[in-house]
Amino acid sequence: MRDTAVRAAGLAGTLLYGAAIVWMYAAQPQTVAEVTGGLTSTVGAYRIDQQAFDDGLAFFGRDQFVEARAAFSRADPAGRDARTQFYIAYAFYRQGWGRVYNDDALFKSGLEAVDRAIALAPGHRLVVDDPGLDMHSADELRAELQRGLTRDVSDLNPMRLLRKRR
Amino acid sequence: MTAIREAFVLPCLFLTVALLGGLRLSADVRLVPPPLVALVLAVLLVGALFRASAFSPERLVSQNRRPLENASGAAVLLSVFAASAQVFNLLTPDTGLLHVLVSVFFLVQFLTTLTAVRDRVAMLRTLAVLFGCAFFLRFVALESLYAPGRGVIKRVMTALMEGVTLGTLDYVPTGAATGYVAFLTLTLYLVGLVLLPTSRTGAASIALVTVREPPQAEELDRDLPTLRRE
Numbered sequence: 001m002r003d004t005a006v007r008a009a010g011l012a013g014t015l016l017y018g019a020a021i022v023w024m025y026a027a028q029p030q031t032v033a034e035v036t037g038g039l040t041s042t043v044g045a046y047r048i049d050q051q052a053f054d055d056g057l058a059f060f061g062r063d064q065f066v067e068a069r070a071a072f073s074r075a076d077p078a079g080r081d082a083r084t085q086f087y088i089a090y091a092f093y094r095q096g097w098g099r100v101y102n103d104d105a106l107f108k109s110g111l112e113a114v115d116r117a118i119a120l121a122p123g124h125r126l127v128v129d130d131p132g133l134d135m136h137s138a139d140e141l142r143a144e145l146q147r148g149l150t151r152d153v154s155d156l157n158p159m160r161l162l163r164k165r166r
Numbered sequence: 167m168t169a170i171r172e173a174f175v176l177p178c179l180f181l182t183v184a185l186l187g188g189l190r191l192s193a194d195v196r197l198v199p200p201p202l203v204a205l206v207l208a209v210l211l212v213g214a215l216f217r218a219s220a221f222s223p224e225r226l227v228s229q230n231r232r233p234l235e236n237a238s239g240a241a242v243l244l245s246v247f248a249a250s251a252q253v254f255n256l257l258t259p260d261t262g263l264l265h266v267l268v269s270v271f272f273l274v275q276f277l278t279t280l281t282a283v284r285d286r287v288a289m290l291r292t293l294a295v296l297f298g299c300a301f302f303l304r305f306v307a308l309e310s311l312y313a314p315g316r317g318v319i320k321r322v323m324t325a326l327m328e329g330v331t332l333g334t335l336d337y338v339p340t341g342a343a344t345g346y347v348a349f350l351t352l353t354l355y356l357v358g359l360v361l362l363p364t365s366r367t368g369a370a371s372i373a374l375v376t377v378r379e380p381p382q383a384e385e386l387d388r389d390l391p392t393l394r395r396e
Contacts, residue, residue, distance in 0.1 A: 003169045007238045010173020014181065014241045018248075021185045025197045 037078015089113035134166035180245035187252025218289035221362035
């Protein structure tokens with residue numbers, strides 16, 4: 001009986017350890033926080049730091065985007081929360097947006113963040129109900145970021161100067 | 167072999183080797199999956215271990231064992247294979263001509279070992295020497311030669327080597343920390359191989375040979391009349 005229990009426990013442990021190794025090779029985490037966050041999120045036990053998230057929202061509302069991203073990153077150190085990643089992407093978008101031209105580096109970072117948010121969202125569908133935002137879905141934000149990175153004839157349209165930040 | 171060794175110790179050792187074998191600690195942390203050639207070499211290595219009676223799969227998976235025991239044994243077998251593949255991944259340079267050369271060297275070496283070595287102890291010694299040399303080549307010699315901030319002589323040497331081989335002999339250093347992790351990984355792997363179950367008959371015969379003492383003179387005198395009668 002004891003022998004059976006030992007073998008069953010060992011087999012379960014081996015399967016868990018093996019699955020964790022496969023996950024690590026697939027996800028390529030760079031920090032310990034990413035490792036622990038990734039593993040806890042797979043069992044549904046991952047929680048963001050709500051205080052840091054609220055700080056991030058406050059900074060975001062005051063157009064302090066660098067500070068907002070720092071707070072959001074602190075709230076979600078493993079990068080496993082879709083909503084926080086959405087706000088990080090939005091902060092990149094608003095900071096990089098320009099009436100004459102956009103900051104491509106910030107837009108690219110925003111696109112990476114919104115892709116992470118979409119990948120993490122259940123069914124890859126993410127809608128954020130925030131009245132302070134003009135775009136509520138990750139798909140809209142992604143399309144806007146991609147438009148900002150695309151070079152075409154419409155870039156020469158003088159009416160672009162009248163568009164407003166979303 | 168005890169259930170604890172089979173269910174906990176061996177899988178834990180070999181899976182740790184499988185995890186650390188692909189770890190590269192340079193400016194960033196990377197986990198490099200094993201290339202296809204590492205899987206081929208792992209098959210050869212496991213085959214060579216089996217042929218040399220360094221471990222016997224029938225003590226892990228057989229029809230005489232219960233399903234749970236077989237599942238536990240299969241987990242050990244899979245972890246041995248994964249660890250073997252990762253050991254080759256660890257010891258072989260990641261890219262370039264050196265990757266090809268070291269891979270071919272391992273392939274030829276293990277084909278030879280597969281046909282020639284039939285003894286467990288000799289097999290384990292062979293592996294220790296082979297992996298030790300490969301470790302020295304990669305993590306001591308090549309790392310020192312290609313380390314960032316190296317002196318003029320080393321730079322001239324590497325430039326000459328790359329020039330002679332038309333730029334194919336290129337090596338990307340992995341950082342000093344990777345070497346320490348590699349040493350630990352290799353040690354764990356060799357310890358795991360020593361702990362693998364061997365065949366019962368082989369172990370029993372070794373035990374007889376080693377335990378039995380040579381006959382004393384009195385014993386020979388006592389047995390002599392019986393032998394003469396026969």
